[in-house]
Amino acid sequence: MAKSSSRITLKDIARDVGVSTTTVSRVLAGKARKYRICDQTAKKVLSSAKKHNFKPNLSARALKLRKTYTIGVVVSDITNPFFASIAQSIELEARKQDYAIVLCDSGEDIFTEIECVELLRNRDVDGLIVSPVGEESNHLENICKEKLPLVLLDRYFPDLTIPYVACDSYTASQEAVSYLIKCGHHKIACIQGRVETISNKNRIAGYKKALRSNGIKLNNNFIIGDDFGEASGYLSMKLLLNQSPAPTAVLALSNPISLGALRAIREKDLKIPDDISIIAFDEQLYSKYLATPMTTIEQKNSEMGQVAVQLLIKQIKAKRYSSNKGILLPCNFIQRDSVKILK
Amino acid sequence: MAKSSSRITLKDIARDVGVSTTTVSRVLAGKARKYRICDQTAKKVLSSAKKHNFKPNLSARALKLRKTYTIGVVVSDITNPFFASIAQSIELEARKQDYAIVLCDSGEDIFTEIECVELLRNRDVDGLIVSPVGEESNHLENICKEKLPLVLLDRYFPDLTIPYVACDSYTASQEAVSYLIKCGHHKIACIQGRVETISNKNRIAGYKKALRSNGIKLNNNFIIGDDFGEASGYLSMKLLLNQSPAPTAVLALSNPISLGALRAIREKDLKIPDDISIIAFDEQLYSKYLATPMTTIEQKNSEMGQVAVQLLIKQIKAKRYSSNKGILLPCNFIQRDSVKILK
DNA sequence: CTGAAAGCGCTTACAG
DNA sequence: CTGAAAGCGCTTACAG
Numbered sequence: 001m002a003k004s005s006s007r008i009t010l011k012d013i014a015r016d017v018g019v020s021t022t023t024v025s026r027v028l029a030g031k032a033r034k035y036r037i038c039d040q041t042a043k044k045v046l047s048s049a050k051k052h053n054f055k056p057n058l059s060a061r062a063l064k065l066r067k068t069y070t071i072g073v074v075v076s077d078i079t080n081p082f083f084a085s086i087a088q089s090i091e092l093e094a095r096k097q098d099y100a101i102v103l104c105d106s107g108e109d110i111f112t113e114i115e116c117v118e119l120l121r122n123r124d125v126d127g128l129i130v131s132p133v134g135e136e137s138n139h140l141e142n143i144c145k146e147k148l149p150l151v152l153l154d155r156y157f158p159d160l161t162i163p164y165v166a167c168d169s170y171t172a173s174q175e176a177v178s179y180l181i182k183c184g185h186h187k188i189a190c191i192q193g194r195v196e197t198i199s200n201k202n203r204i205a206g207y208k209k210a211l212r213s214n215g216i217k218l219n220n221n222f223i224i225g226d227d228f229g230e231a232s233g234y235l236s237m238k239l240l241l242n243q244s245p246a247p248t249a250v251l252a253l254s255n256p257i258s259l260g261a262l263r264a265i266r267e268k269d270l271k272i273p274d275d276i277s278i279i280a281f282d283e284q285l286y287s288k289y290l291a292t293p294m295t296t297i298e299q300k301n302s303e304m305g306q307v308a309v310q311l312l313i314k315q316i317k318a319k320r321y322s323s324n325k326g327i328l329l330p331c332n333f334i335q336r337d338s339v340k341i342l343k
Numbered sequence: 344m345a346k347s348s349s350r351i352t353l354k355d356i357a358r359d360v361g362v363s364t365t366t367v368s369r370v371l372a373g374k375a376r377k378y379r380i381c382d383q384t385a386k387k388v389l390s391s392a393k394k395h396n397f398k399p400n401l402s403a404r405a406l407k408l409r410k411t412y413t414i415g416v417v418v419s420d421i422t423n424p425f426f427a428s429i430a431q432s433i434e435l436e437a438r439k440q441d442y443a444i445v446l447c448d449s450g451e452d453i454f455t456e457i458e459c460v461e462l463l464r465n466r467d468v469d470g471l472i473v474s475p476v477g478e479e480s481n482h483l484e485n486i487c488k489e490k491l492p493l494v495l496l497d498r499y500f501p502d503l504t505i506p507y508v509a510c511d512s513y514t515a516s517q518e519a520v521s522y523l524i525k526c527g528h529h530k531i532a533c534i535q536g537r538v539e540t541i542s543n544k545n546r547i548a549g550y551k552k553a554l555r556s557n558g559i560k561l562n563n564n565f566i567i568g569d570d571f572g573e574a575s576g577y578l579s580m581k582l583l584l585n586q587s588p589a590p591t592a593v594l595a596l597s598n599p600i601s602l603g604a605l606r607a608i609r610e611k612d613l614k615i616p617d618d619i620s621i622i623a624f625d626e627q628l629y630s631k632y633l634a635t636p637m638t639t640i641e642q643k644n645s646e647m648g649q650v651a652v653q654l655l656i657k658q659i660k661a662k663r664y665s666s667n668k669g670i671l672l673p674c675n676f677i678q679r680d681s682v683k684i685l686k
Numbered sequence: 687c688t689g690a691a692a693g694c695g696c697t698t699a700c701a702g
Numbered sequence: 703c704t705g706a707a708a709g710c711g712c713t714t715a716c717a718g
Contacts, residue, residue: 062699
């Protein structure tokens with residue numbers, strides 16, 4: 001019966017069992033009960049489908065149902081291990097729920113991000129998970145307006161009602177800086193990433209809050225940097241080391257930044273933590289193997305990915321758009337050897 | 344004219360211009376010439392499509408044409424920075440050519456890999472790029488038999504004719520070990536990954552070749568390990584350090600392995616390179632910031648991804664299946680401070 | 687130079 | 703309890 005080499009279709013199964021495609025479709029959709037299809041028939045359909053290894057043509061189904069069982073994911077840089085592990089957990093959770101992910105990488109570029117979102121929409125994904133660059137949100141707001149499910153990841157817009165899942169950077173940053181202060185540091189610098197991202201804003205806010213709570217005056221020269229990458233961390237650290245007074249401790253707002261800072265510190269032949277202390281956001285596999293094992297702030301990457309998918313699929317299945325605020329997961333402070341105890 | 348909120352279709356454009364959908368389809372497919380469609384009409388179609396921001400429904404097109412403009416990618420572990428950067432370049436190159444990628448992560452598990460390949464085939468991807476776990480190749484051979492384009496990445500099967508792109512690990516490994524020997528090392532161990540992967544086999548072969556060429560007898564106890572992960576690197580290094588004679592240098596066949604080895608070395612309070620020398624496969628952002636900047640073998644990750652996509656799309660467009668052997672790109676030896684010069 | 691119509695493989699409202 | 707038929711939005715062989 002099989003139509004030569006091409007794939008088995010509903011029709012083939014119908015012919016095989018001697019029943020209409022309607023019935024086959026219903027049985028295979030698990031609606032045998034609902035349509036009170038005779039058990040005999042249902043069983044025959046099921047076994048024939050199995051025997052012929054029938055797989056529905058998803059394009060045909062998508063055309064009819066307007067559901068592709070696909071979710072679009074745009075990360076800002078998959079090369080950043082932080083996003084890599086999030087992507088991994090997104091894919092795993094999606095697969096568990098029978099969704100596939102089509103992945104785009106915006107390379108931290110807003111135009112690419114907009115292009116990717118557009119591209120994914122044209123592919124009729126059922127929903128989107130995006131970790132936006134942050135400079136611009138119109139294209140994301142439009143998605144919501146059109147009731148296409150969307151969940152923001154890691155970076156969100158506090159003034160908008162787009163649902164998100166992120167880690168509580170504010171509290172984590174505050175804790176880290178408080179720890180530095182408790183260790184006797186007063187000249188604490190902060191090497192930041194993209195200033196327009198909420199994660200950066202929150203971390204800066206936590207930093208300021210900790211200073212304020214401890215009666216330390218903010219030195220604006222101690223907030224420096226404008227990108228989450230290694231190069232910016234390097235440059236910023238070089239500038240900080242040339243300031244006077246120079247900081248005795250720095251908080252690096254991303255892991256690549258901390259690596260850049262390390263490079264600048266090494267170039268000056270300074271030692272961590274003797275000459276300068278450092279704490280970095282993002283725990284990595286290598287954090288404990290660096291010249292000085294690094295004190296870090298760990299974000300719950302795989303949880304974030306998993307929760308984002310669950311939130312999204314809930315939206316997809318809910319039909320009506322829920323403007324669910326957002327979810328903040330706690331961070332984890334990992335104390336190692338990169339902070340000197342001054343007092 | 345726009346049909347309420349739903350998307351613009353060919354029909355809408357046809358109605359707008361006052362022409363048949365056939366004509367619209369032809370113009371938009373760039374076949375105006377071929378069908379000698381009057382310039383006037385063509386222009387009107389084009390401008391109407393643009394005005395209404397018409398985007399073809401890809402599911403409909405896929406149903407008719409059996410082309411989804413999607414390529415399935417299965418990596419064995421996106422969390423491994425090596426694969427992350429490959430994935431990034433695959434996505435970028437695919438996007439340039441108007442393909443989207445649906446990504447799966449097999450987690451280095453053969454059953455998951457088979458499941459993912461199956462899942463991607465059911466989604467009618469136009470082709471597949473996979474970095475196989477390597478234990479098994481039937482599911483991949485089947486793909487080829489059915490003329491579905493496939494390119495293997497990083498790991499391939501030398502006895503099969505499935506096209507691949509990988510780096511020349513054999514030569515790189517041989518060079519690295521020759522370098523160690525030139526530095527005066529004779530007791531050189533090798534911490535390997537999954538023994539059934541070709542990359543591992545090639546690296547081991549290169550290692551043996553270098554020893555042989557230099558008249559050094561192979562000590563089988565010096566080849567150890569069975570997984571590319573950090574844990575295996577750690578355990579293997581511990582075992583090596585307890586052997587007698589212990590090696591004076593080790594070649595780590597992956598970056599995570601080298602981190603594991605570092606952990607074991609640190610636990611024993613040994614110093615690199617004074618007490619033990621090490622060279623690792625895979626250059627990473629952090630390689631130069633480790634306690635001792637690491638001498639590494641860099642693979643051309645983004646080139647691999649890019650070439651893989653190009654090879655695949657060539658196959659897709661060629662129709663007839665070309666059993667193109669495979670492409671090996673050269674590696675890059677990066678000399679730093681993790682090797683002691685003995686003589 | 688252009689169009690009517692069939693068909694890709696599904697799902698489902700309608701009818702019995 | 704089951705089926706014929708319409709339709710999702712495209713493309714293209716056939717006809718003029």
